[in-house]
Amino acid sequence: MQILQIGKAMWSYDYEIAACTLIDEGGTLFSLTPPPHHREGEIIMTADSLVIDGYNYLNIPLNKLEQIYLGFDEVYKRSLVKNNGMFWQPLRLVYKTGDGYNTIYLIIDHGFFGTKNQLWFDTIKQLLSDD
Structure with a gap:
């Protein structure tokens, strides 16, 4: 198994993000608070x-990906993150x-200045197009 990229990930299922309340939204707008x-x-x-x-383990075979999307x-x-996502966008996988x-x-x-989501998005797209 050859490792192409490695990083630190914060992640959620769609239903967990959908359950965020106004209090949750407001709390993420303060400095040093993660998204x-x-x-x-x-x-x-x-x-x-x-x-x-x-804490949780997840394995997603690339051949099971139905959709990859970078953006809000x-x-x-956008209202969930500081600066309305000016410096980064979430990576959505279905x-x-x-x-x-x-x-x-x-x-x-x-x-502080964003994420590596664009790099991961581009790499996954390239891997999928090589198939």
Whole structure:
């Protein structure tokens, strides 16, 4: 298993972000407060999968990805983050599971000046186009 990229990920399922309240939204607008997320861990990209390991473990084979999207949407809104997301955007992955689909939102290597979400988005797109 060749590791292509590795980083620190904050992530949530779509239903968890959708359940955020106005209080949650307001709390994320203060300095040094991370963006909304429910899980953290290390994310590893190989040629055929994404693995997130932390308190929770998630393995997403790239051939199960149905959609990859970089940006805000009706669930993960700009209003949830400081500066209305001027410096970064969430990475949304929709993938097949045995009984349907799951949607997760990723924030990779979040820092004061943004994230590495664009790099991961571009790399996953390239891997999918190589297939």
